[in-house]
Amino acid sequence: MTTTRTTRLRRPLLAGTTAVAAMAVTVGFMAASPEQAKAATGPKLSLIAATGSVTLTSWKEDPGVFLDLGTYLTAEGTPLELKVTRKSYKDPVTLTQTVYEGGKAKAKTLPAGTVKDFSGLPGFAEITVTDATGKVVVNRTEAFCPNNASGRVRPDAPATSKYPESCPTNPFTLGSVWGVEKGWASNTYAGSYTQPVKLAAGTYTAKIRIAKKYRDLFGIADRPATVKVTVQERSWEDGAGAPARSAAGEHAGHGAAGEHAGHGTAHQQAPTAHAGHGPGHAPTIAQAGAPETSGAGPSYNVGHGPLKAAPPALPWAVKRQQAARADAPAARDTGGRTDGSRQAPALAPQAKRPTGTPTVPNVPKPDLRSLPAYGITISDGERDIPGKDYLAFSANVWNAGPAQLVVDGFRSPGKAKMDAYQYFYDARGKQVGYTPTGTMEWDPRPGHVHWHFTDFASYRLLKADKKEAVRSGKEAFCLANTDAVDYTVKNANWHPYNTDLATACGQENSISVREVLDVGSGDTYTQDLPGQSFDITDVPNGTYYIQVLANPAKRLKETNLDNNSALRKIVLGGTPGHRTVKVPAHDLVNAN
Numbered sequence: 095m096t097t098t099r100t101t102r103l104r105r106p107l108l109a110g111t112t113a114v115a116a117m118a119v120t121v122g123f124m125a126a127s128p129e130q131a132k133a134a135t136g137p138k139l140s141l142i143a144a145t146g147s148v149t150l151t152s153w154k155e156d157p158g159v160f161l162d163l164g165t166y167l168t169a170e171g172t173p174l175e176l177k178v179t180r181k182s183y184k185d186p187v188t189l190t191q192t193v194y195e196g197g198k199a200k201a202k203t204l205p206a207g208t209v210k211d212f213s214g215l216p217g218f219a220e221i222t223v224t225d226a227t228g229k230v231v232v233n234r235t236e237a238f239c240p241n242n243a244s245g246r247v248r249p250d251a252p253a254t255s256k257y258p259e260s261c262p263t264n265p266f267t268l269g270s271v272w273g274v275e276k277g278w279a280s281n282t283y284a285g286s287y288t289q290p291v292k293l294a295a296g297t298y299t300a301k302i303r304i305a306k307k308y309r310d311l312f313g314i315a316d317r318p319a320t321v322k323v324t325v326q327e328r329s330w331e332d333g334a335g336a337p338a339r340s341a342a343g344e345h346a347g348h349g350a351a352g353e354h355a356g357h358g359t360a361h362q363q364a365p366t367a368h369a370g371h372g373p374g375h376a377p378t379i380a381q382a383g384a385p386e387t388s389g390a391g392p393s394y395n396v397g398h399g400p401l402k403a404a405p406p407a408l409p410w411a412v413k414r415q416q417a418a419r420a421d422a423p424a425a426r427d428t429g430g431r432t433d434g435s436r437q438a439p440a441l442a443p444q445a446k447r448p449t450g451t452p453t454v455p456n457v458p459k460p461d462l463r464s465l466p467a468y469g470i471t472i473s474d475g476e477r478d479i480p481g482k483d484y485l486a487f488s489a490n491v492w493n494a495g496p497a498q499l500v501v502d503g504f505r506s507p508g509k510a511k512m513d514a515y516q517y518f519y520d521a522r523g524k525q526v527g528y529t530p531t532g533t534m535e536w537d538p539r540p541g542h543v544h545w546h547f548t549d550f551a552s553y554r555l556l557k558a559d560k561k562e563a564v565r566s567g568k569e570a571f572c573l574a575n576t577d578a579v580d581y582t583v584k585n586a587n588w589h590p591y592n593t594d595l596a597t598a599c600g601q602e603n604s605i606s607v608r609e610v611l612d613v614g615s616g617d618t619y620t621q622d623l624p625g626q627s628f629d630i631t632d633v634p635n636g637t638y639y640i641q642v643l644a645n646p647a648k649r650l651k652e653t654n655l656d657n658n659s660a661l662r663k664i665v666l667g668g669t670p671g672h673r674t675v676k677v678p679a680h681d682l683v684n685a686n
Contacts, residue, residue: 135193136202137169139314141304142247143277147322150293154329158290161221163321165302166279167238168247174240174274174312175257177201178212179582181268183466183681191312194224204311212267214239218308219282222301223293223323230382231298232291235305236284240272244280251277256618263308264490264618265685266465269582286489295327346419350468444606447504448515453527454651457520458497460586461653464551464642464660465490465579465616471625471686472673483673484627485666491551491644492579492616495586497609499650501547501573505604511535512607514547516650531649534609537572545600545607546572552646555628556661563638564628566621572599575615586614630673638640 120364144164152159159203175192180286189204209215218238225231228345238259246252257273274280282302303318335439418627493499497519512534517526534545553566576588590612600607621627628640644658652658677686 099364107388115652129323130597135195135200136191136312137172137174137274137276139174139274139312139318140168140170141302141319141673142166142168142281143302144322145321146550147324149324149326150329152293152325153297154327157265157292157327159293159325160290161223161232161282162281162283162317163221163300163302163323165219165282165321166247167240167245167274167282167304167317169274169276169280171276172256173278174272174277176240176272177205177582178209178272179269183683208311209227212270213237213287214261214284215270215308217305219284219666220303222297222302222303223291223384226297229622231293232300232455233293236282237287238280238282238284239279239287240274242281242283242285244278247279248277251670253276256588257488257599258578258581262566264465264579264616265468265683266490267577267579267678269580269614270578271581278633285560293325295325295376297683298323298325306315315384341549355446377442383399410611422469443503444608447502447513447526447606448517452529453518454529455518457518458495458525459518459651459653460497460499460611461494461657462491462499462611462644462650463657464644464682466660466662466680467553467622467642468685469664470662470675470677472668472675481671482629483631483670484621485555485630485640485664485675486621487623487640487662488555488618488620489551489553489640489642490579490618491611491642492577493611493613494580494583495613496584496653498587498613499573501531501534501609501650503545503547503600503607503609505606511543518651531651532647534607534612538602545604546610547609549647549649550645551619551626554641554643555633556628556636556638556641560639563633564630566626566628573609574617575610575612575613576618578614579616581614583614590615627684630666631670633666635668637663637665639663665683 142165144166148162148164150159150162163234172194177190177192179188179190186206187209188206189208191202191204193202194198194200215239216237217235217238221232221234221236222230223232241258252275255273255275255278257275261272292618300319300321300323302321303316304314306316309316321632326574329540335398349592361523415667426570467487468488469486471485471486473486474482501514501518502517505512513530515528516530516531517525518529520526532548533645534547537546554562555564557563574592579587581588592610592612599609641659642660642662643653645655646658648655662680663678665676665678666673667676
């Protein structure tokens with residue numbers, strides 16, 4: 095059980111990582127022994143280092159070094175493919191590997207307890223750092239997300255990886271797919287799941303080894319990678335991001351390119367600024383990455399979050415920088431950009447509103463389901479309203495498929511609202527019907543500034559007897575695929591569009607807009623502002639339930655309308671101005 099008042103959990107976003115485009119010519123492969131290869135039915139996995147030396151930066155204003163050492167796990171022969179699932183929140187997370195016997199795929203169940211959640215393989219990389227005298231100054235393990243930033247290591251490998259681009263962190267995730275594509279490499283750096291280490295300016299030696307249990311599990315040879323590390327200390331007071339000199343007296347240009355953008359530290363470098371590529375291209379200051387909060391804190395796109403988008407959207411650090419600087423370069427996918435910082439484009443709406451008789455054909459439809467509320471805390475609504483207490487929380491509605499939810503809005507000239515229509519498609523993707531489904535409205539408030547689809551979900555605080563006590567005023571949303579809830583369901587799209595509000599929700603002068611909730615993905619909204627969160631100022635202490643209800647007006651056509659509600663038990667306590675909330679575990683999920 096968790097007790098919280100105004101806790102703000104902060105976890106930075108997945109950062110950009112070292113490019114691997116040149117690996118094929120700079121690094122040799124380390125194959126497993128003949129005995130291992132003969133016995134193996136899975137891929138041949140190897141640990142490699144992209145370079146023999148790296149330069150890392152410690153900022154005087156926020157000391158600490160992120161150990162992005164440029165080590166990768168490569169897959170040859172077949173991909174490394176893992177499916178991570180749980181039957182329900184009463185069941186533990188299980189892990190299966192796709193292996194091949196006689197060219198046929200087969201599911202191999204891995205030992206129980208290998209993973210506890212969906213964020214990656216815990217304790218995968220063992221890292222030891224020694225100083226110039228040989229003294230061990232860092233000894234740690236890090237988790238490995240196979241979906242981490244990756245790239246090809248040989249030219250005849252598949253041009254794109256079929257696997258998702260991150261490991262989900264939503265506490266109520268149900269299923270995920272992890273993988274390293276054949277002929278590809280995935281960075282072993284733990285990114286947002288790790289913390290910086292304190293290292294003084296100087297030279298070090300880092301040794302990276304895959305933990306024995308994973309070597310035995312996947313048949314990986316015990317061949318550690320060794321990387322020379324130069325730590326330089328810099329300060330933004332040096333002027334316009336001008337690099338300080340390292341202890342070794344080296345120019346700090348090339349080693350700092352885009353380092354750790356999105357890690358949520360006090361000072362960020364944006365990968366789009368081409369930081370560190372020689373004189374005149376020093377990194378520029380970007381604001382700290384938006385915090386991942388308990389559900390009550392502010393975010394760049396107010397309402398969405400607090401967890402990482404899945405697949406990753408544009409890093410918060412870059413987004414915040416663009417918002418502050420009109421001349422900031424556009425941050426989108428470019429050639430060789432495999433750092434997890436892409437901004438997925440929006441899907442274009444139909445050229446004009448549909449004509450003819452509305453029909454709801456007998457074809458696959460979406461199945462909207464609600465996740466239990468999480469990120470639950472007491473808040474003043476970020477407005478410091480005297481004498482007011484609010485119950486803030488995060489809520490997610492996701493699509494279990496087997497079809498996308500596709501909603502187009504069309505605006506008549508001079509009208510304030512758009513007319514919304516839901517579309518239906520046959521198995522070949524051909525549109526075969528549509529039906530009116532409400533409206534879309536423009537939200538001009540700072541942090542929103544996009545089109546909201548009305549009546550998508552509603553939120554209620556229920557008494558112990560399940561009767562309504564308080565209702566949230568938030569029922570209109572811009573749909574975005576912010577979370578990968580279950581990528582193992584039928585027709586799950588591992589690479590959805592509309593992952594970011596900047597692309598998904600139109601502009602004030604839009605004549606039409608398309609909003610999509612893809613199969614397997616969900617949209618998280620934080621209810622943290624007055625009018626959204628529950629005003630509990632006059633609500634007595636006791637046991638309550640937060641209800642998240644999808645499609646409350648039943649305007650959207652679904653395969654099943656009986657699974658749209660989710661309840662989360664809470665216990666309110668405290669005194670006015672000092673209210674508390676206790677959040678019991680939801681079956682095996684002990685996350686508030």
